Amino acid sequence: MIVVESLRIAVQGILANRLRSLLTMLGVLIGVAAVIILVAVGTGSSVAVQKQLQALGTNVLTVFSARGFGFGRGGFGGGGRSTIGTQSRTTGLTLKDVTALRNRQNAPDLKSVNPVVNAPAVTATYQGASYQPGQFVGTTPGYFEAENWQLAAGRLLTDDDVRNHAAVVVLGPTVVQNLFGAASPLGQTIAVNGNQFQVVGVLESKGNQGLQDQDDIGIAPITTVQSVLTGVSGSVNQIVTEAASSKVTTAAQNEITSTLLSTHKITDGQPDFQVLNQASLISSSNASRHTFTVLLGAVAAISLLVGGIGVMNIMLVTVTERTREIGIRKAIGARRIHIVSQFMVEAVLLSMLGGLIGVAAGIGGSRFTIVGVKPVVETYSVVLAFGVSALVGLVFGSYPAGRAAALRPIEALRYE
Amino acid sequence: MSARPLIALRGVTKSYAMGTQVVHALRGITLGVAAGDFVAIMGASGSGKSTLMHILGCLDLPDRGYYLLDGLDVRYLEDDELATIRNRKIGFVFQSFNLVPRTNALQNVELPLIYAGVRQRERRVRAFRALKRVGLADRVYHLPSELSGGQQQRVAIARALVTDPAVVLADEPTGNLDTHSTDEVLEVFADLNAEGRTIVLITHENEVASRAGRVVRLRDGLVVADERLRSLIEVVA
Numbered sequence: 001m002i003v004v005e006s007l008r009i010a011v012q013g014i015l016a017n018r019l020r021s022l023l024t025m026l027g028v029l030i031g032v033a034a035v036i037i038l039v040a041v042g043t044g045s046s047v048a049v050q051k052q053l054q055a056l057g058t059n060v061l062t063v064f065s066a067r068g069f070g071f072g073r074g075g076f077g078g079g080g081r082s083t084i085g086t087q088s089r090t091t092g093l094t095l096k097d098v099t100a101l102r103n104r105q106n107a108p109d110l111k112s113v114n115p116v117v118n119a120p121a122v123t124a125t126y127q128g129a130s131y132q133p134g135q136f137v138g139t140t141p142g143y144f145e146a147e148n149w150q151l152a153a154g155r156l157l158t159d160d161d162v163r164n165h166a167a168v169v170v171l172g173p174t175v176v177q178n179l180f181g182a183a184s185p186l187g188q189t190i191a192v193n194g195n196q197f198q199v200v201g202v203l204e205s206k207g208n209q210g211l212q213d214q215d216d217i218g219i220a221p222i223t224t225v226q227s228v229l230t231g232v233s234g235s236v237n238q239i240v241t242e243a244a245s246s247k248v249t250t251a252a253q254n255e256i257t258s259t260l261l262s263t264h265k266i267t268d269g270q271p272d273f274q275v276l277n278q279a280s281l282i283s284s285s286n287a288s289r290h291t292f293t294v295l296l297g298a299v300a301a302i303s304l305l306v307g308g309i310g311v312m313n314i315m316l317v318t319v320t321e322r323t324r325e326i327g328i329r330k331a332i333g334a335r336r337i338h339i340v341s342q343f344m345v346e347a348v349l350l351s352m353l354g355g356l357i358g359v360a361a362g363i364g365g366s367r368f369t370i371v372g373v374k375p376v377v378e379t380y381s382v383v384l385a386f387g388v389s390a391l392v393g394l395v396f397g398s399y400p401a402g403r404a405a406a407l408r409p410i411e412a413l414r415y416e
Numbered sequence: 417m418s419a420r421p422l423i424a425l426r427g428v429t430k431s432y433a434m435g436t437q438v439v440h441a442l443r444g445i446t447l448g449v450a451a452g453d454f455v456a457i458m459g460a461s462g463s464g465k466s467t468l469m470h471i472l473g474c475l476d477l478p479d480r481g482y483y484l485l486d487g488l489d490v491r492y493l494e495d496d497e498l499a500t501i502r503n504r505k506i507g508f509v510f511q512s513f514n515l516v517p518r519t520n521a522l523q524n525v526e527l528p529l530i531y532a533g534v535r536q537r538e539r540r541v542r543a544f545r546a547l548k549r550v551g552l553a554d555r556v557y558h559l560p561s562e563l564s565g566g567q568q569q570r571v572a573i574a575r576a577l578v579t580d581p582a583v584v585l586a587d588e589p590t591g592n593l594d595t596h597s598t599d600e601v602l603e604v605f606a607d608l609n610a611e612g613r614t615i616v617l618i619t620h621e622n623e624v625a626s627r628a629g630r631v632v633r634l635r636d637g638l639v640v641a642d643e644r645l646r647s648l649i650e651v652v653a
Binding site: 012016327331332334337410 | 473496502504528530531
């Protein structure tokens with residue numbers, strides 16, 4: 001009954017000073033909308049980066065030689081996509097390492113181990129069309145899954161292809177586009193530095209990673225690439241491995257390190273190789289994105305606080321304006337709780353109305369792309385922002401309400 | 417006179433600090449008001465009549481002496497307990513009407529019942545009855561700003577009556593009214609008293625006081641005269 005009456009009084013009070021109520025609500029409104037939108041932008045950018053990183057393969061561990069080229073030159077992920085001609089001679093990784101890593105006893109947490117050789121500066125031709133793929137690699141079938149390649153048409157490489165030195169190739173969409181245009185490349189034969197390769201598969205597009213077009217790639221069996229393009233040797237440019245699951249990437253990384261330290265006979269603890277852990281990249285990126293989101297949320301929360309101070313300010317004005325009314329109410333028997341609840345309800349109603357409109361504005365605003373990020377509205381941010389707006393009303397309404405209730409009736413009645 | 421007066425003041429004093437000065441508003445008031453009486457309290461401004469009104473109305477407590485309202489000693493009550501006493505035992509009528517703005521006549525009259533915790537349906541019925549009693553049955557949904565001074569004061573009287581209080585306290589109820597409205601309001605008070613309701617009315621107008629059954633005169637915080645105009649038995653009847 002008190003609540004119903006308080007609500008009626010509060011609604012009347014809010015409607016009696018429409019402009020003032022609106023401006024007061026605006027403070028809370030902006031705060032709530034800001035929290036929702038900024039958290040959504042933070043989450044959105046985080047989601048976008050996650051997607052990019054996941055396209056590179058989540059459980060992939062790439063081993064580079066620390067000598068010569070390696071880390072950084074090819075960007076992370078697939079790595080080693082350099083086309084420098086001398087790289088295959090400077091690398092310290094060999095097929096022996098691959099064999100060692102494939103040994104389950106050395107590395108039980110690895111699902112596949114794929115040596116990669118880069119054929120530098122190759123030219124592919126098809127019926128007069130000529131194109132230089134960004135990368136042309138020789139590897140083994142596990143490479144596709146490790147690097148998160150999806151097949152668009154045809155088939156991937158098989159172990160038989162590798163065993164038989166099959167002259168087959170799987171092409172990325174960019175290469176297909178440049179050589180075949182709109183025609184189907186499947187079953188066609190292209191010449192790579194004059195050597196015939198039959199196109200057996202086309203990959204799904206992965207898009208760009210930074211400046212690098214990931215789709216600009218040709219992938220052939222390692223045996224074939226070595227025999228016709230790079231020359232047969234034991235050395236490889238990288239070893240792309242896949243951990244059995246995302247939970248064991250760290251264990252797998254340790255297994256690789258210890259295995260290679262022993263095959264390379266390194267005792268001083270200074271490895272001549274590097275292992276790039278995709279999962280740790282993702283998690284560290286996650287952590288920094290999370291910090292970013294929290295920071296954005298905190299900035300927005302401050303504006304919500306400022307909105308709350310606005311509510312308190314207006315409630316103090318309201319209490320002063322209604323001093324006489326408070327006196328009347330007290331004279332005819334209003335107890336402390338009646339006066340407190342009357343003003344508390346008004347403050348909470350003001351801030352919750354502001355919060356509600358703020359939620360609508362926040363969700364509405366998050367539909368637009370902001371600074372190149374598609375915002376992703378988080379339910380928790382909506383609930384939190386709205387809850388805080390109600391709390392703001394309670395906290396910042398309690399002082400004015402307390403002051404109103406503490407007024408002495410005779411003085412309040414005398415107030416003009 | 418009845419054995420136990422409705423209002424009993426004994427040796428009541430009250431002083432205020434006005435800046436650096438101490439104002440002794442009441443210097444020792446002893447006064448009894450029987451149930452069913454109609455008492456006018458008169459005095460020049462500064463005589464302490466408003467302070468007396470505040471104490472009678474439990475809006476303020478005496479410094480010394482005691483005050484029994486309907487047998488209840490109010491000296492040691494907390495603020496909320498005083499609010500409850502005001503709500504149950506006292507009906508206020510003020511000089512400046514003091515209706516709650518933006519709230520229609522019916523809601524204004526319902527207000528004390530809300531604070532008393534009366535259910536809505538019963539509230540409605542009682543508020544209607546009280547407004548009818550003061551002749552405003554056709555004005556229940558009007559806002560105070562839509563009513564004349566006399567009508568506003570009659571709404572205030574209805575609000576004072578609706579809780580069926582032990583005593584109606586009226587502080588210069590006709591001070592802001594023209595002659596016609598004054599007559600209307602005084603008529604209502606006379607009728608109420610004729611029904612046996614106890615009324616204490618503060619005024620400085622002799623004409624208003626002459627309608628009462630008893631006139632108490634204050635000067636400098638003391639009772640200086642107490643005369644009965646009409647016998648109590650007659651009004652109680």
